[in-house]
Amino acid sequence: MNILIKSDIDRGDAWDTFFAKYKPDLSVQIWPHDGPPEDIDYALVWEPPAGELKRYPNLKAIFSIGAGIEHLFSDPELPPHLPVVRMVEPGLTNGMSEYVVLSVLYHHRFMLDYRRRMRERQWGEIQQVAASARTVGILGLGALGRAAAQKLAPFGFQLAGWSRSPKDLPGVESFHGEGQLEAFLGRSDILVCLLPLTARTEGILNAATLALLPRGAAVINVARGRHIVEADLLAALDSGQVGGASLDVFQQEPLPVDSPMWDHPRILVTPHAASMPITDTAVQYIVENIECFESGQTLRNLVDFDRGY
Ligand code: NAP
Numbered sequence: 001m002n003i004l005i006k007s008d009i010d011r012g013d014a015w016d017t018f019f020a021k022y023k024p025d026l027s028v029q030i031w032p033h034d035g036p037p038e039d040i041d042y043a044l045v046w047e048p049p050a051g052e053l054k055r056y057p058n059l060k061a062i063f064s065i066g067a068g069i070e071h072l073f074s075d076p077e078l079p080p081h082l083p084v085v086r087m088v089e090p091g092l093t094n095g096m097s098e099y100v101v102l103s104v105l106y107h108h109r110f111m112l113d114y115r116r117r118m119r120e121r122q123w124g125e126i127q128q129v130a131a132s133a134r135t136v137g138i139l140g141l142g143a144l145g146r147a148a149a150q151k152l153a154p155f156g157f158q159l160a161g162w163s164r165s166p167k168d169l170p171g172v173e174s175f176h177g178e179g180q181l182e183a184f185l186g187r188s189d190i191l192v193c194l195l196p197l198t199a200r201t202e203g204i205l206n207a208a209t210l211a212l213l214p215r216g217a218a219v220i221n222v223a224r225g226r227h228i229v230e231a232d233l234l235a236a237l238d239s240g241q242v243g244g245a246s247l248d249v250f251q252q253e254p255l256p257v258d259s260p261m262w263d264h265p266r267i268l269v270t271p272h273a274a275s276m277p278i279t280d281t282a283v284q285y286i287v288e289n290i291e292c293f294e295s296g297q298t299l300r301n302l303v304d305f306d307r308g309y
């Protein structure tokens with residue numbers, strides 16, 4: 001049995017090492033593969049070139065190296081009959097929770113202001129606000145949104161979440177569907193975007209929706225750049241409607257060197273690095289899934305093509 005891997009970042013020979021440890025009967029073939037295409041049983045990929053995955057006639061399933069799968073859907077020749085599995089593994093989930101907690105606390109504790117004051121050698125305290133006086137609103141209560149909410153809870157923030165279907169999560173006020181978006185945004189002093197990118201969520205943060213946030217709210221985007229209309233966010237930052245933003249993802253990546261976001265005083269930029277799979281735990285997740293599939297059970301975290309995520 002062979003798995004073809006087209007990786008996201010250079011992980012050295014870590015894929016080989018962990019597949020050898022957890023499933024020695026599965027051989028790793030690193031892309032580009034010049035052996036017979038019919039030998040490939042599974043693919044584990046990030047941003048495969050368009051048309052690549054249809055080359056393997058015996059492919060049984062596609063594993064995405066990311067939680068997001070629009071990098072696969074952008075291939076017009078993606079074989080429609082093949083199951084696609086999202087990456088849902090503890091390393092990726094914990095990394096995202098860390099980034100969200102870090103960013104929420106950064107804005108909650110006025111770090112953008114203290115950073116500016118530090119540069120100006122200005123000594124001056126800002127009145128602290130109790131965590132319980134702020135609501136963190138999470139757009140998307142899936143694998144990552146739910147875990148981030150759980151990690152934020154011990155700080156005492158009020159928590160709200162918005163999803164397609166209603167949720168019953170302890171300590172998280174649930175809003176769902178387009179009809180409840182306005183009420184959700186109106187509560188969100190610190191807004192975290194953890195939605196998948198779909199036709200319904202693209203551009204969801206725009207002039208009209210940003211105007212619904214409490215004045216001075218912080219925006220943390222760790223989902224996809226195309227969720228935000230960047231010009232509208234910049235205008236909202238300039239007017240003070242949005243008080244600050246932590247942006248990990250952008251309309252264009254890498255963020256162009258001349259983007260005004262690099263040195264905007266109210267923006268913190270990271271290079272699409274909020275979280276990534278940890279090779280060891282990611283391999284365990286894939287191996288467990290392959291073993292389920294080979295024994296006739298359903299694959300976990302299958303993408304629903306109709307919903308788009
Ligand atoms: P997930 O488990 O599929 O959860 C998606 C959530 O969004 C669900 O709660 C879903 O609602 C909700 N949702 C989807 N469409 C909606 C709509 N139209 N209206 C309201 N709610 C909607 O996804 P995940 O694993 O948490 O990952 C979320 C995203 O994070 C990924 O798609 C990826 O783009 C991004 N990500 C970024 C990084 C990074 O480093 N920056 C790393 C990992 C992931 P239901 O629960 O009702 O289905």
Ligand code: GLV
Binds near residue numbers: 068069276
């Ligand atoms: C990263 O962006 C992911 O989708 O996992």
